[in-house]
Amino acid sequence: MSEWRPFWPVTSVLGVQFNLVLYRPHVGRRRRCCWRGGSIPFERTLCLCNDNGDVASFTTFGALLTLAWQFRPRRMAKLYFNYSTMNAGKSTVLLQASHNYRERGMDTYLMTAALDGRAGVGKIASRIGISADADTFATEDDVFAMIEARLRQGKIACVFVDEAQFLTEEQVWQLARAVDDLRVPVLAYGLRVDFQGRLFPGSAALLALADEMREVRTICKCGRKATMVIRQDENGNTITEGAQVQIGGNETYVSLCRKHWRQAIDG
Numbered sequence: 001m002s003e004w005r006p007f008w009p010v011t012s013v014l015g016v017q018f019n020l021v022l023y024r025p026h027v028g029r030r031r032r033c034c035w036r037g038g039s040i041p042f043e044r045t046l047c048l049c050n051d052n053g054d055v056a057s058f059t060t061f062g063a064l065l066t067l068a069w070q071f072r073p074r075r076m077a078k079l080y081f082n083y084s085t086m087n088a089g090k091s092t093v094l095l096q097a098s099h100n101y102r103e104r105g106m107d108t109y110l111m112t113a114a115l116d117g118r119a120g121v122g123k124i125a126s127r128i129g130i131s132a133d134a135d136t137f138a139t140e141d142d143v144f145a146m147i148e149a150r151l152r153q154g155k156i157a158c159v160f161v162d163e164a165q166f167l168t169e170e171q172v173w174q175l176a177r178a179v180d181d182l183r184v185p186v187l188a189y190g191l192r193v194d195f196q197g198r199l200f201p202g203s204a205a206l207l208a209l210a211d212e213m214r215e216v217r218t219i220c221k222c223g224r225k226a227t228m229v230i231r232q233d234e235n236g237n238t239i240t241e242g243a244q245v246q247i248g249g250n251e252t253y254v255s256l257c258r259k260h261w262r263q264a265i266d267g
């Protein structure tokens with residue numbers, strides 16, 4: 001993307017207006033006014049100069065205004081991490097936020113993890129029944145390059161990343177680079193900890209690098225805020241061992257407060 005944009009026509013017009021205030025147009029004697037010393041065919045004519053006889057310079061003011069415009073303060077894009085425990089409705093929040101942009105005519109770019117390893121078109125689905133198409137990222141994908149490629153197709157208001165806990169640390173750095181260098185806001189949504197109470201790698205990196213963090217809240221059976229999750233087998237028994245990511249099993253996940261998570265784990 002080009003850093004320099006052609007604002008010359010706009011600032012030139014502003015420069016002319018600026019000159020008209022500073023160097024008031026008036027009918028004067030050219031020889032004594034702004035055209036001193038030149039060969040003047042008419043004695044009295046329209047002048048554009050100040051009391052010292054300095055002639056207005058449109059180009060100087062145009063150039064100064066162009067520079068001022070170029071170095072104007074700009075709003076910085078940010079990397080946001082919206083974290084929660086399981087079943088807090090973070091995909092719903094993501095889809096609603098994306099919908100709000102699109103409703104106002106601004107495009108968004110949706111990304112989600114390719115859990116089964118297949119890249120391409122995926123889906124972000126919420127438990128309340130809404131969904132949207134999304135590009136998928138696998139562990140080896142360069143998410144900066146994906147965002148850059150999407151930007152080449154057209155302007156986007158922001159990037160939404162679902163299942164952000166599955167990002168690698170390197171991919172979180174790539175998101176940070178997209179925010180800093182491509183000036184596009186990135187909103188990542190993900191789980192903070194796994195069923196054993198340990199940070200996911202993507203979440204650990206996001207907690208370290210995000211500009212802003214927000215918690216998507218849900219409640220435990222006791223009514224307190226749920227911050228932990230347990231994995232249960234088909235009989236409702238708590239599973240305490242196993243891989244951080246399990247695909248295609250019959251497990252279910254239950255969100256609990258820390259106290260009830262400890263009770264469930266200790267048995």
Ligand SMILES: [Zn+2]
Nearest residue numbers: 220222257260
């Ligand atoms: Zn509880």
